Amino acid sequence: MDDMKLICDRLTKYYGKNKALDGFSYEFTPGIYGLLGPNGAGKSTLMNLITCNLSVTSGEIRYGDERIQDMGKEYRSRLGFMPQQQNIYPRFTVERFLMYMAGLKGIGSHEAAKETDRLLDMVNLSNDRRKRLGELSGGMKQRALLAQALLGKPEIIILDEPTAGVDPKERIQMRNIISQVGFNCIIMIATHVVPDVQFIAKEILLLGKGQIIDSGTPAALQDKMDGKVFEITTDEGHFRELCGKYRTVQMSRNGNEIALRVVSDTRPSAEECRAVRPDLEDLYLYHFE
Numbered sequence: 005m006d007d008m009k010l011i012c013d014r015l016t017k018y019y020g021k022n023k024a025l026d027g028f029s030y031e032f033t034p035g036i037y038g039l040l041g042p043n044g045a046g047k048s049t050l051m052n053l054i055t056c057n058l059s060v061t062s063g064e065i066r067y068g069d070e071r072i073q074d075m076g077k078e079y080r081s082r083l084g085f086m087p088q089q090q091n092i093y094p095r096f097t098v099e100r101f102l103m104y105m106a107g108l109k110g111i112g113s114h115e116a117a118k119e120t121d122r123l124l125d126m127v128n129l130s131n132d133r134r135k136r137l138g139e140l141s142g143g144m145k146q147r148a149l150l151a152q153a154l155l156g157k158p159e160i161i162i163l164d165e166p167t168a169g170v171d172p173k174e175r176i177q178m179r180n181i182i183s184q185v186g187f188n189c190i191i192m193i194a195t196h197v198v199p200d201v202q203f204i205a206k207e208i209l210l211l212g213k214g215q216i217i218d219s220g221t222p223a224a225l226q227d228k229m230d231g232k233v234f235e236i237t238t239d240e241g242h243f244r245e246l247c248g249k250y251r252t253v254q255m256s257r258n259g260n261e262i263a264l265r266v267v268s269d270t271r272p273s274a275e276e277c278r279a280v281r282p283d284l285e286d287l288y289l290y291h292f293e
């Protein structure tokens with residue numbers, strides 16, 4: 005498609021009386037997008053709408069110029085989805101799981117075998133291909149699910165918390181794999197872990213209560229926090245009072261000295277206070293803590 009553009013146009017989704025998504029609009033072009041937000045923000049709801057697992061209450065999603073519900077199978081064949089829940093097919097081997105999912109996607113068996121080999125290699129599971137999904141560690145299982153989402157080289161890849169329940173080493177591996185996937189596709193990653201997307205995302209969307217709270221390139225978002233992050237040096241006798249007064253994002257202790265990293269719209273009045281360079285974690289905590 006020349007005009008690879010996924011447009012979310014004023015999406016609203018209610019579950020009964022509960023509004024999970026509230027007028028969400030955004031235009032996605034090829035690249036990696038980080039969807040950051042706390043529990044219940046609406047990340048999975050948005051992803052389920054984009055992958056046609058749910059239907060909108062109002063608003064529409066277009067791929068290029070066409071509404072996705074009008075494109076039907078033609079649209080779904082371009083999608084790859086790694087859903088949030090992960091206890092599926094515990095008795096399938098990794099290899100069989102991928103062949104089976106390829107079949108569901110309509111990929112012929114010759115091509116499916118080739119894709120399975122390519123993706124097992126990519127996610128580092130070639131040597132574990134005969135293990136059952138139920139026997140894999142959390143991180144290996146997430147990699148198998150990622151491989152499944154990449155079958156058939158989809159144009160739109162939706163990953164719902166790909167690093168949930170994995171250790172820091174696996175998390176880095178997952179991040180590296182995702183960043184290698186390719187440049188000519190739209191990749192969306194939902195997470196509450198800032199470093200998952202901080203360095204690989206083209207743009208980051210902060211989602212809270214079903215709405216975009218902020219969005220932009222990681223650098224631009226970081227710059228917005230300039231002048232709002234401070235380090236205060238204090239001691240045992242004063243730090244509780246300061247913690248109560250300012251939003252504290254980090255605390256470190258060095259002997260009797262305590263350093264507090266705080267986010268604040270105005271400069272704290274504490275004596276030992278200096279402005280520090282903000283990072284995305286500060287922005288996340290500024291909006292969500």
Ligand SMILES: Nc1ncnc2c1ncn2[C@@H]1O[C@H](COP(=O)(O)OP(=O)(O)OP(=O)(O)O)[C@@H](O)[C@H]1O
Pocket residue numbers: 019022023024041042043044045046047048049050088196
């Ligand atoms: N199937 C459902 N039925 C009813 N309410 C739901 C359903 N799924 C989600 N919700 C509600 O919609 C809101 C958004 O939930 P959603 O799962 O989209 O958030 P999320 O950002 O993915 O959260 P998490 O980080 O916990 O995965 C929440 O208030 C949630 O309780």
Ligand SMILES: [Mg+2]
Pocket residue numbers: 047048049088164
């Ligand atoms: Mg979710």
